[in-house]
Amino acid sequence: MKLHNYFRSSASWRVRIGLALKGLSADYVSVHLQKNEQFAGAFAQRQVSHLVPALELDDGHWLSQSLAILEYLDETHPAPPLLPRDPFERAQVRALAMDIACDIHPINNLRVLRYLKSDLGHEQAQVDGWYRHWVATGLAIVEQRLAQTAGTFCFGDSPGLADCLLVPQVYNAQRFECPLDAYPTVMRINAACLALPAFADTRPEACPDAG
Amino acid sequence: MKLHNYFRSSASWRVRIGLALKGLSADYVSVHLQKNEQFAGAFAQRQVSHLVPALELDDGHWLSQSLAILEYLDETHPAPPLLPRDPFERAQVRALAMDIACDIHPINNLRVLRYLKSDLGHEQAQVDGWYRHWVATGLAIVEQRLAQTAGTFCFGDSPGLADCLLVPQVYNAQRFECPLDAYPTVMRINAACLALPAFADTRPEACPDAG
Numbered sequence: 001m002k003l004h005n006y007f008r009s010s011a012s013w014r015v016r017i018g019l020a021l022k023g024l025s026a027d028y029v030s031v032h033l034q035k036n037e038q039f040a041g042a043f044a045q046r047q048v049s050h051l052v053p054a055l056e057l058d059d060g061h062w063l064s065q066s067l068a069i070l071e072y073l074d075e076t077h078p079a080p081p082l083l084p085r086d087p088f089e090r091a092q093v094r095a096l097a098m099d100i101a102c103d104i105h106p107i108n109n110l111r112v113l114r115y116l117k118s119d120l121g122h123e124q125a126q127v128d129g130w131y132r133h134w135v136a137t138g139l140a141i142v143e144q145r146l147a148q149t150a151g152t153f154c155f156g157d158s159p160g161l162a163d164c165l166l167v168p169q170v171y172n173a174q175r176f177e178c179p180l181d182a183y184p185t186v187m188r189i190n191a192a193c194l195a196l197p198a199f200a201d202t203r204p205e206a207c208p209d210a211g
Numbered sequence: 212m213k214l215h216n217y218f219r220s221s222a223s224w225r226v227r228i229g230l231a232l233k234g235l236s237a238d239y240v241s242v243h244l245q246k247n248e249q250f251a252g253a254f255a256q257r258q259v260s261h262l263v264p265a266l267e268l269d270d271g272h273w274l275s276q277s278l279a280i281l282e283y284l285d286e287t288h289p290a291p292p293l294l295p296r297d298p299f300e301r302a303q304v305r306a307l308a309m310d311i312a313c314d315i316h317p318i319n320n321l322r323v324l325r326y327l328k329s330d331l332g333h334e335q336a337q338v339d340g341w342y343r344h345w346v347a348t349g350l351a352i353v354e355q356r357l358a359q360t361a362g363t364f365c366f367g368d369s370p371g372l373a374d375c376l377l378v379p380q381v382y383n384a385q386r387f388e389c390p391l392d393a394y395p396t397v398m399r400i401n402a403a404c405l406a407l408p409a410f411a412d413t414r415p416e417a418c419p420d421a422g
Contacts, residue, residue: 048355067305067309067313068305068306088283094282099260102317103260106318107318120333130331137322140259
């Protein structure tokens with residue numbers, strides 16, 4: 001497999017974590033977003049959304065959308081599981097994941113921030129305010145949900161799907177200097193995850209295209 | 212079951228369609244977003260995100276996030292299926308659903324449009340431009356993906372998960388007068404879906420709180 005991704009893309013990091021938790025390896029193919037490589041060459045032809053990550057399977061098929069890729073990995077490589085077995089618990093974990101994947105990340109994605117600056121003419125300070133507003137709104141929700149589900153990790157005492165999303169989102173929040181004191185459960189779980197190689201060894205700074 | 216939802220919320224309509232495709236019924240509980248009912252009373256206490264829909268199960272548990280709810284319904288009531296059986300095909304359908312659920316809808320959600328107007332001071336024309344930009348960007352991606360998956364419906368010849376998301380998104384696009392001529396496959400599938408009672412009978416205008 002090949003993972004087309006970018007060191008600083010948090011959606012990419014989710015998949016790097018999922019692969020590592022499963023003990024799977026994939027060749028790292030860098031798509032440098034700041035250099036606009038997502039709009040050029042073979043990547044742009046195959047990944048019509050121009051968004052990273054994309055997982056290229058050994059048979060040549062491509063998969064997109066980080067959450068869909070993680071579900072695929074969980075279905076094709078069931079151990080260790082990313083989701084619990086009970087349908088209600090699975091829904092709880094997926095809802096946590098989507099609180100981040102739907103309701104925080106897309107609103108703060110690079111293309112949206114570019115639109116705020118270039119098309120709507122906002123200064124960087126207003127863009128940063130936008131970013132921090134949606135992080136604060138979203139992490140407050142996640143923090144409350146975790147009160148119902150968390151053990152050492154987002155759901156119980158094994159890392160899983162929601163943790164794959166939580167840690168990259170916290171990383172983004174820290175990069176944009178969002179205040180995080182109001183989310184003690186989020187931050188405790190983030191620390192527990194980063195003590196594991198699957199999270200620490202796949203972090204942005206450890207990627208070949210980091211710079 | 213009770214579905215806490217709002218007639219004009221496209222995420223709510225997704226779940227209404229999924230329930231109908233499965234032949235399931237749920238009591239309709241209206242949460243009037245324009246009257247800010249999402250911030251008050253029992254709903255606000257149980258649904259920490261203040262977003263609709265939420266599915267209240269017969270045992271008193273609540274589920275949130277429309278896609279997580281649809282996956283739950285598919286796991287607990289497998290026939291007829293919302294997802295194909297093959298893992299790669301499942302990932303294709305989920306990716307289509309997430310092209311809408313992650314990359315179009317949240318950026319154009321009510322709370323984001325309110326932020327653009329109230330916090331950033333934009334006129335309605337700029338807000339409409341924002342809305343149409345993300346619909347155009349997103350539906351262009353969906354249209355290209357459908358070239359690989361579509362039959363009568365988004366995936367093959369049975370309605371499923373992606374259709375549950377596509378039809379409400381097209382409805383939103385039409386409400387905001389987005390040009391849709393560039394997406395003939397999207398519009399053909401939208402028409403095929405709306406010929407089915409599961410879609411037509413759950414449309415916003417048919418809801419008890421429509422007005």
